[in-house]
Amino acid sequence: MTTTLASTTPTATSIAAAAPRPGIEPATLEPAALARLAVDAIASEALLTPKPGLVDGNGRGSHDDMNLQMLLRSSEALLPTFEGLAGLGQQQLSRQQLRDRVGVLGRSGEGAMLQATDGVNTHRGALWAVGLLVTAAASSATEDETLARAAELAATADSAGPPPRSSHGQKALRAHGVSGAVGEAVAGFPHIVDVALPALRSSLGRGESVERARLRTLLALIATVDDTCVLHRGGAAGLRWMQRSARRAESAPDFDHALRAFSDEADRRRLSPGGSADLLAGAIFLDSLRFHLQENDHAHV
Ligand SMILES: CC(C)(COP(=O)(O)OP(=O)(O)OC[C@H]1O[C@@H](n2cnc3c(N)ncnc32)[C@H](O[C@H]2O[C@H](COP(=O)(O)OP(=O)(O)OP(=O)(O)O)[C@@H](O)[C@H]2O)[C@@H]1O)[C@@H](O)C(=O)NCCC(=O)NCCS
Numbered sequence: 001m002t003t004t005l006a007s008t009t010p011t012a013t014s015i016a017a018a019a020p021r022p023g024i025e026p027a028t029l030e031p032a033a034l035a036r037l038a039v040d041a042i043a044s045e046a047l048l049t050p051k052p053g054l055v056d057g058n059g060r061g062s063h064d065d066m067n068l069q070m071l072l073r074s075s076e077a078l079l080p081t082f083e084g085l086a087g088l089g090q091q092q093l094s095r096q097q098l099r100d101r102v103g104v105l106g107r108s109g110e111g112a113m114l115q116a117t118d119g120v121n122t123h124r125g126a127l128w129a130v131g132l133l134v135t136a137a138a139s140s141a142t143e144d145e146t147l148a149r150a151a152e153l154a155a156t157a158d159s160a161g162p163p164p165r166s167s168h169g170q171k172a173l174r175a176h177g178v179s180g181a182v183g184e185a186v187a188g189f190p191h192i193v194d195v196a197l198p199a200l201r202s203s204l205g206r207g208e209s210v211e212r213a214r215l216r217t218l219l220a221l222i223a224t225v226d227d228t229c230v231l232h233r234g235g236a237a238g239l240r241w242m243q244r245s246a247r248r249a250e251s252a253p254d255f256d257h258a259l260r261a262f263s264d265e266a267d268r269r270r271l272s273p274g275g276s277a278d279l280l281a282g283a284i285f286l287d288s289l290r291f292h293l294q295e296n297d298h299a300h301v
């Protein structure tokens with residue numbers, strides 16, 4: 001049985017009321033519905049405000065070459081790629097065949113993103129993380145299975161791929177010995193599983209708003225991720241400052257004031273936690289998947 005996506009917007013109360021359940025069935029969602037959830041997750045991250053160093057509803061953060069409209073255009077441009085990835089995930093292919101076809105589609109998605117942004121790298125990391133999760137979710141019965149399949153896909157060599165390019169991430173990886181976007185995926189997205197989803201769900205469980213829960217989740221990620229975007233611009237000292245500031249803001253008595261101050265200072269220092277933003281989108285995607293499946297499930301009771 002396949003289910004199309006109900007056009008419902010999660011509210012704090014409805015999400016908090018939905019207890020985790022084993023045995024949910026992502027594989028019953030149509031590729032188009034999975035793709036819409038993926039794009040919505042990436043767009044929700046962009047719209048979340050205020051964020052330290054990142055583009056948000058207040059402005060460009062520490063990015064001279066991006067703005068919110070560009071990020072929203074870029075998210076929407078990824079819709080056909082996500083739908084194609086979910087379709088691939090549902091085909092009977094060997095692991096290697098699937099990896100190679102995902103690589104081809106992922107690179108063409110990067111092309112669509114760059115066309116929508118006149119060449120600016122807005123969402124390479126989001127396409128990588130959420131693309132793997134969408135592919136995996138299309139044929140998985142639980143959240144754990146989705147994460148395990150995504151990790152397996154990331155760990156499989158892309159035999160159709162070009163030689164690795166010299167990206168900011170590659171340079172940070174060499175200079176600082178961190179594992180970056182690839183290491184995160186191969187390890188099964190530990191920052192989504194152990195940091196982001198617990199932060200998101202515990203905040204929602206306490207009755208906080210969806211927006212507050214996502215801001216707390218972003219801070220929890222910034223405090224722990226070795227973000228190659230921060231390393232590229234600020235080196236090890238920049239990363240240490242970013243992580244310490246996120247921890248302080250997270251536990252400050254006046255959360256809104258502390259987050260605003262952190263955001264202003266990160267903008268001023270020109271530091272941007274783009275990797276944490278992408279992992280937040282991944283966590284929102286997984287959580288929204290669970291929410292919609294529960295909604296659909298309840299509708300059938
Ligand atoms: C395998 C790929 C990820 C490519 O690998 P590559 O080594 O080229 O990529 P990296 O640079 O290492 O990382 C890619 C992006 O991942 C985000 N990221 C950073 N750290 C982490 C982390 N610890 N965990 C998870 N994710 C992380 C980050 O993306 C965000 O930052 C982008 C802006 O970055 P950049 O342009 O470098 O920096 P700016 O500050 O904007 O530049 P300046 O203004 O200073 O000039 C932004 O896009 C955010 O998304 C990293 O950039 C993968 O892409 C790949 O192989 N693709 C091939 C196709 C494929 O197989 N796809 C499969 C799935 S679809």
Ligand SMILES: Nc1ncnc2[nH]cnc12
Nearest residue numbers: 046054055122274277278
């Ligand atoms: N909100 C954002 N601002 C800048 N870069 C990003 N990469 C992913 N999300 C981003």
